[in-house]
Amino acid sequence: MNVDAIRNGLVIDHIHAGGGMQIYRMLGLDALDCSVALIRNVPSRKMGRKDIIKIDADMEIDLDVLGYVSPNITVNRIRNGERVEKKHIGLPARLTDILICRNPRCITTTEQGIRHIFRLVDAEKRIYRCLYCDAKAPD
Numbered sequence: 716m717n718v719d720a721i722r723n724g725l726v727i728d729h730i731h732a733g734g735g736m737q738i739y740r741m742l743g744l745d746a747l748d749c750s751v752a753l754i755r756n757v758p759s760r761k762m763g764r765k766d767i768i769k770i771d772a773d774m775e776i777d778l779d780v781l782g783y784v785s786p787n788i789t790v791n792r793i794r795n796g797e798r799v800e801k802k803h804i805g806l807p808a809r810l811t812d813i814l815i816c817r818n819p820r821c822i823t824t825t826e827q828g829i830r831h832i833f834r835l836v837d838a839e840k841r842i843y844r845c846l847y848c849d850a851k852a853p854d
């Protein structure tokens with residue numbers, strides 16, 4: 716895989732330095748058959764240093780995971796070597812099945828089959844709370 720140019724796939728750009736590995740894990744990219752490049756500590760005019768992930772497959776990914784880890788991320792979709800889409804992600808208002816509530820008395824812990832939903836309560840401090848029991852999201 717040519718790391719600079721992919722023909723069909725996704726380029727996840729403007730990940731804060733160090734966030735690339737977390738995204739790699741949370742999206743389960745190690746399970747993909749296609750080429751995936753995680754490029755760390757790329758010099759950036761805006762950010763100083765940044766991480767970039769390139770996925771050599773035209774696929775859907777969970778954008779909420781990206782926004783949660785690093786809200787300034789942009790996702791570029793590449794087809795036939797051309798960028799056809801550029802998305803700014805931002806901090807998601809809700810996270811569904813991304814974090815797990817740690818409160819042992821929470822209904823998501825005691826009952827099966829309930830989605831784990833967290834809502835953003837403080838955008839500046841990036842604080843999420845469980846929709847059901849109001850417990851703070853694990854760091």
Ligand SMILES: [Zn+2]
Nearest residue numbers: 816821845848
């Ligand atoms: Zn809870």
